[in-house]
Amino acid sequence: FMxxxxxxxxxxxxxxxxxxxxxxxxxxxxxxxxxxxxxxxxPHIPVHLGAMQAAVTFQVEYWNSEGRExxxxxxxxxxxxxxxxxxxxxxxxxxxxxxxxxxxxxxFLASRGHHGDIGGISPGSMPPNSKKLEDExxxxxxxxxxxxxxxxxxGITEILESPSKIPGNFGTRNLHDNLSDLRAQVAANNxxxxxxxxxxxxxxxxxxxxxxxxxxxxxxxxxxxxxxxFARQHGSRAQALDYMDDGTPIHLTIDIDEDTGSAMFDFxxxxxxxxxxxxxxxAVTYSAVIYSLRSLVGLDIxxxxxxxxxxxxxxxxxxxxxxxxxxxxVGGNVLISQRVVDVVLxxxxxxxxxxxxxxxxxxxxxxxxxYETIAGGAGxxxxxxxxxxxxxxxxxxxxxxxEILERRYPVLLREFSIRQGSGGDGKHKGGxxxxxxxxxxxxxxxxxxxxxxTNQPYGMEGGEPGQRxxxxxxxxxxxxxxxxxxxxxxxxxxxxxxxxxxxxxxYGTIESK
Numbered sequence: 001f002m003x004x005x006x007x008x009x010x011x012x013x014x015x016x017x018x019x020x021x022x023x024x025x026x027x028x029x030x031x032x033x034x035x036x037x038x039x040x041x042x043p044h045i046p047v048h049l050g051a052m053q054a055a056v057t058f059q060v061e062y063w064n065s066e067g068r069e070x071x072x073x074x075x076x077x078x079x080x081x082x083x084x085x086x087x088x089x090x091x092x093x094x095x096x097x098x099x100x101x102x103x104x105x106x107x108f109l110a111s112r113g114h115h116g117d118i119g120g121i122s123p124g125s126m127p128p129n130s131k132k133l134e135d136e137x138x139x140x141x142x143x144x145x146x147x148x149x150x151x152x153x154x155g156i157t158e159i160l161e162s163p164s165k166i167p168g169n170f171g172t173r174n175l176h177d178n179l180s181d182l183r184a185q186v187a188a189n190n191x192x193x194x195x196x197x198x199x200x201x202x203x204x205x206x207x208x209x210x211x212x213x214x215x216x217x218x219x220x221x222x223x224x225x226x227x228x229x230f231a232r233q234h235g236s237r238a239q240a241l242d243y244m245d246d247g248t249p250i251h252l253t254i255d256i257d258e259d260t261g262s263a264m265f266d267f268x269x270x271x272x273x274x275x276x277x278x279x280x281x282x283a284v285t286y287s288a289v290i291y292s293l294r295s296l297v298g299l300d301i302x303x304x305x306x307x308x309x310x311x312x313x314x315x316x317x318x319x320x321x322x323x324x325x326x327x328x329x330v331g332g333n334v335l336i337s338q339r340v341v342d343v344v345l346x347x348x349x350x351x352x353x354x355x356x357x358x359x360x361x362x363x364x365x366x367x368x369x370x371y372e373t374i375a376g377g378a379g380x381x382x383x384x385x386x387x388x389x390x391x392x393x394x395x396x397x398x399x400x401x402x403e404i405l406e407r408r409y410p411v412l413l414r415e416f417s418i419r420q421g422s423g424g425d426g427k428h429k430g431g432x433x434x435x436x437x438x439x440x441x442x443x444x445x446x447x448x449x450x451x452x453x454t455n456q457p458y459g460m461e462g463g464e465p466g467q468r469x470x471x472x473x474x475x476x477x478x479x480x481x482x483x484x485x486x487x488x489x490x491x492x493x494x495x496x497x498x499x500x501x502x503x504x505x506x507y508g509t510i511e512s513k
Contacts, residue, residue, distance in 0.1 A: 001040035001215065002302050004195045005029045009042045012111055012188035018177040019400055019408055020116045020371060021184070026397045027113035029188060031196070031212075032056045034105050038305040039212045046303075047088060047337045047394035048112045050287030053305055054086030055079055055094045056108050062142045073100045076146035076186055078156065080118075081139050082281040082333070083325045089333035090137040091115050091125045091371070095145060095182065097189035099196055101205060109192040111185040117174040117369030119163035124362025124369040128449045128486035130277040130328040138163055138172065146186060153179060173369045219306030222297045224261025227310060230348060231258040240347035241269075242339060245454035245485055248274060248320055250336075252343045265289060266314040267321055276486075277449075279323035280332030280340075282315050288340035288394060289313075296348060331486075334358040334373065335451045337394040345379075346458065352379035352430055352505030353457035354392035357469065359501050360449040363411070363440065363491075370409055373397055377423045377431035377466050377503035379457065386431030386466075386504035389418050410441040419467075419500055424456075426463030426506025427513050433469065433501035439493070446491045452502040453485035463506030472498040 008029035016022045028048035030041035036057035041049050059077050062085075063070055071077075077096040079085040087094065091114050099107040118125045118137035125137040133139065138160045145152055160178055161171035172178055200208050230238070238254040251269030256262070273279045286308065293311070294303045301307075315322040320336065323329065335357060342353045355376030362371045373395050378386040391397055402413045415437040423430035440446065448471045456465035473481040476494035483489065491497060 001031050001212070002042060004192050005031055005040055005042035007195060008109065008111060008188040008192040011191040012113070012184050015184035015187050017180045018116055018174070019404060021113050021181055023400050023404055024372060024397045027111060028052065029111045029192070031192065032108040032110060033212060034107060036060050036108065037216065039215060040302045040304055045396050046291040047284065047287045047333060048092065049303060050290040051086060051088045051283035052094060052110050052112055054283040054286065056096055056110055058086045059096055059142060071098050071105065072148065074146065074149035075144050076189065078143050078145040078182070079140050081141045082283070082329045083323070085141050086283050087281070088284055088287070089330045090139060091118055092333065093140070093182070095185035095189060097193060099193050101200060106205060107196060109189045111188045113181055113185055114371065115174070115178055115181060116371050117172055117364065118160060118178065119169065119171045121169055122362065122447055122488050123173060123364025123445050124371045124447065126330055126360050126362045126371055126447065126449055127277070128447050128488050130330060131275055132328050133326050134163070134166055134169065135328060136277065136330040145182060151183065156182065173364060173367060215302060216304050216306035219301050219304050220309040222299050222301050223293050223307050224310050226297050227256050227261045227263050228258055231256040234349065238347040240343045242343050242346065243455055244278065244339065245451055246274065250320065250339055250343050252347055254347055262310045264312050264314065267319065268314060268316055270316065270319045270321055273318055273320055273323035273327050276331070277328030278331035278335050279327045279329050280321050280336035281329055282322050284333050284337050285315060285321045285340055288337045289344060291394060292341050292344040296350060331449050334360050334395070334449065339451065341393045349460070351381035352386070352424065352460040352463050352507045353466070354379040354386070354504045355433060355452060355466065355502040356457050357451040357502060358395045359469065359499060361499060363444045363446040365444055372400055374434060374436050374499055374501055375399065376433040376469070376501035379504040380426060380428035380430045380463060380507035382507060385428050386423055388423065388432040389434045390431065410444070412439045412441065414439050414496055419503065422467040422503030424459045424464035424466045424503060424506035425510055426459055427508025427510070428463070428506065430457070430459070430463070430466045430504030430506045433467070433503045435498065435500050437496050437498040439496045440491050441493055443490055443492045445488060446497050447488035448483070448486070448499065450485045457502055457505045459505035460507050462509035466503030466505050469502040470500040472500070474498050
């Protein structure tokens with residue numbers, strides 16, 4: 001099943017045209033049961049994967065509800081709404097295809113890709129200063145992207161251009177890329193359908209569905225055994241608390257039933273939703289938890305819904321992790337997801353904090369938008385040093401090659417290097433962050449959406465914290481200005497934006513080396 005998801009990913013990479021999908025590989029592909037349960041995925045973007053199940057489940061319920069037209073062979077669905085339709089944030093558009101066998105839906109296939117621009121108040125659709133969801137681009141709750149085998153170009157174009165009807169807002173700046181990448185996502189799903197049907201033809205539907213259940217049951221058993229072992233060694237209750245740069249707490253209490261291996265993840269004590277964009281819909285928290293649990297299991301199992309079967313959640317309504325339907329969330333997917341992982345791993349005493357951020361850089365003008373995430377330092381653990389200059393935890397993308405960046409966009413990459421010494425010291429040292437400095441060749445709006453600019457990534461067992469990050473505007477005359485963790489500003493040729501990303505925390509005392 002993982003092989004099918006991987007083949008879907010290769011098809012998507014080959015057929016997409018945007019830098020974000022073709023070069024940075026900012027997409028995920030996965031297989032689901034007929035009721036929307038995640039079975040297997042390729043090792044793509046962790047923050048997509050737990051949330052994709054919520055998106056598939058919502059579409060199944062929506063189209064099969066009373067008064068809806070249902071699903072027919074030849075239909076392909078599309079959505080991106082974070083609060084209403086299981087999305088992560090608006091730029092992540094999910095394309096979902098039902099797989100039919102003898103007229104009955106037997107599976108779903110889905111691909112979620114980050115589109116470089118879908119409208120909104122700033123180029124790149126990752127506005128640092130958005131305060132409500134409509135600021136962040138086009139919203140899709142449920143739409144048939146393909147109906148009766150026909151690609152609905154006019155309908156999806158109207159949706160992608162609809163934000164321009166709001167004063168001060170804009171429709172997509174990359175419509176050609178959007179349409180091409182959506183077709184690539186449809187093609188990726190179709191390649192998965194072909195392979196699944198071959199599998200069913202070879203082994204029979206009953207056998208294929210049985211093994212899907214076996215995979216989920218095995219994952220559930222592995223997580224239950226891990227939780228029982230932790231409870232026996234450390235007690236049945238674990239707690240952790242960390243703070244966002246604005247002071248908002250993320251508080252987690254885990255209560256484990258040592259007999260069954262079930263656990264309650266209770267986020268009571270987490271701060272209220274904010275008048276900003278780093279709120280996170282519950283699907284993002286599910287993604288961060290399922291990734292963390294899979295990382296803590298010492299067995300080679302595919303990440304799937306079985307990992308969450310032993311877990312129940314309490315996420316208070318209108319807190320940072322469960323905001324209102326109209327709240328801004330574009331930063332929650334890329335910032336909160338990382339910090340929830342930090343909190344879960346802290347509760348389990350697993351390792352020091354990684355950079356806790358994706359360092360989201362966007363730039364563009366009224367003609368285009370570009371987006372990338374920038375690597376940092378990984379946290380050290382009981383038996384390992386933290387890696388330097390890597391994407392950590394919930395992101396797993398590449399960085400755009402300098403040659404492609406400078407050929408496709410009006411910028412020069414002035415520096416891209418390891419930020420030496422930024423990892424926390426200890427028995428095992430945290431990884432170092434990076435330095436990335438970019439100069440525009442014409443006036444561009446450049447934006448950074450980041451965390452860990454105030455609070456340092458924590459060390460563990462006496463290890464020192466990693467260095468916090470820093471975002472700097474270096475003016476042509478030499479003046480250097482700290483622009484803070486979340487900023488959008490016009491930058492002219494000769495000026496440079498310099499991003500210094502956080503290091504990872506160290507593990508163990510220096511004296512124990």
